[in-house]
Amino acid sequence: MAIDLRSDTVTQPSQGMREAIAAAPVGDDVYGDDPTVNSLEERVAALFGMEAGLFSPTGSLANQLLIRTLVKPGEELLTEERAHIVRAELGAGAVFSGITTRTWHSERGLLNADAPLALAHESAGPYLVSTTAIAVENTHNFGGGTIQPISEIARLSSAARNRGISMHLDGARIWNAHVATGTPLSEFGKHFDTISVCLSKGLGAPVGSIALSSKERIADVRIWRKRYGGGMRQIGLLAAAGHYALDYNINRLAEDHARAKKIAIALAAHDNSIINPEHVETNIVGLELAATGISAADFAARCKEQGLWVSALGKSYARLVTHLDFDDAQCDEAIAIMKKVLN
Numbered sequence: 001m002a003i004d005l006r007s008d009t010v011t012q013p014s015q016g017m018r019e020a021i022a023a024a025p026v027g028d029d030v031y032g033d034d035p036t037v038n039s040l041e042e043r044v045a046a047l048f049g050m051e052a053g054l055f056s057p058t059g060s061l062a063n064q065l066l067i068r069t070l071v072k073p074g075e076e077l078l079t080e081e082r083a084h085i086v087r088a089e090l091g092a093g094a095v096f097s098g099i100t101t102r103t104w105h106s107e108r109g110l111l112n113a114d115a116p117l118a119l120a121h122e123s124a125g126p127y128l129v130s131t132t133a134i135a136v137e138n139t140h141n142f143g144g145g146t147i148q149p150i151s152e153i154a155r156l157s158s159a160a161r162n163r164g165i166s167m168h169l170d171g172a173r174i175w176n177a178h179v180a181t182g183t184p185l186s187e188f189g190k191h192f193d194t195i196s197v198c199l200s201k202g203l204g205a206p207v208g209s210i211a212l213s214s215k216e217r218i219a220d221v222r223i224w225r226k227r228y229g230g231g232m233r234q235i236g237l238l239a240a241a242g243h244y245a246l247d248y249n250i251n252r253l254a255e256d257h258a259r260a261k262k263i264a265i266a267l268a269a270h271d272n273s274i275i276n277p278e279h280v281e282t283n284i285v286g287l288e289l290a291a292t293g294i295s296a297a298d299f300a301a302r303c304k305e306q307g308l309w310v311s312a313l314g315k316s317y318a319r320l321v322t323h324l325d326f327d328d329a330q331c332d333e334a335i336a337i338m339k340k341v342l343n
């Protein structure tokens with residue numbers, strides 16, 4: 001069987017998760033009648049110290065529903081230049097909500113509050129676009145699983161809010177940041193007006209994100225979810241997978257982090273131009289292959305021939321993501337395959 005490290009979204013629901021899905025009490029969630037969905041939304045909101053939550057089929061939709069409650073058409077959202085919201089949601093903020101964006105540059109996606117604070121221009125009308133929200137991605141996917149320092153988040157949030165600018169967290173992998181740093185989830189809740197979290201990445205659920213905010217904003221988000229065609233019926237089946245993921249799959253993320261680190265150390269020992277193991281903070285290993293003379297596409301193709309799937313995300317940038325269907329033996333095998341391909 002191939003070892004699939006293209007993403008942490010490739011996992012199979014475990015037997016226990018499947019049993020939880022089968023046993024879930026359900027109801028029509030458009031009527032607010034699904035007890036498993038309601039309890040999941042309340043549970044995740046409580047974890048982050050937020051007032052309310054709403055189940056969303058995807059992280060992209062959760063992000064988009066939330067930022068549209070913060071930023072009106074023609075206003076501006078600031079985010080980092082490789083953030084998922086601006087690189088991988090296909091312009092949804094502009095297409096559906098009339099949101100304009102500007103981005104700041106960073107190394108590895110690592111937040112320095114000075115960058116967005118220097119860009120921000122609140123109440124800029126009628127000549128310039130007014131900044132009304134800033135989005136932070138934690139961990140940063142295309143930055144290589146980078147953890148945002150909580151001190152920097154706090155500094156940005158306090159300065160931005162003092163200027164009347166709202167804060168959004170794309171927390172698709174906030175669980176990884178939480179496990180790696182020990183920062184309580186409720187601490188993140190303090191610094192953001194809206195948060196999206198995914199259950200279908202490292203936590204291993206087949207589907208599901210939760211949009212979090214105040215009761216008022218979530219009531220608005222519920223209307224927009226329905227308007228976009230995202231009002232779903234007996235989705236307690238999916239919410240049950242989310243409950244199971246929260247019960248069993250948070251703390252084990254530390255194993256994914258350890259395996260990612262092991263890969264990074266082994267590859268750096270082979271060729272230290274490819275990766276700095278200190279930059280591997282969570283479950284994502286970003287490989288810069290420029291100095292090896294192999295393109296990322298060739299690297300991915302050659303690994304695939306050997307039974308290892310990785311993503312080629314740029315000309316010379318390849319990405320591996322560890323997850324709950326990847327064990328120690330596969331980790332050793334993956335390292336051996338990559339060393340062979342790089343020789």
Ligand SMILES: Cc1ncc(COP(=O)(O)O)c(C=O)c1O
Nearest residue numbers: 058059060061084137141170172
């Ligand atoms: C940081 C980040 N945010 C949001 C998303 C969107 O999640 P989905 O694929 O469920 O739309 C992803 C997906 O990989 C992501 O990495």
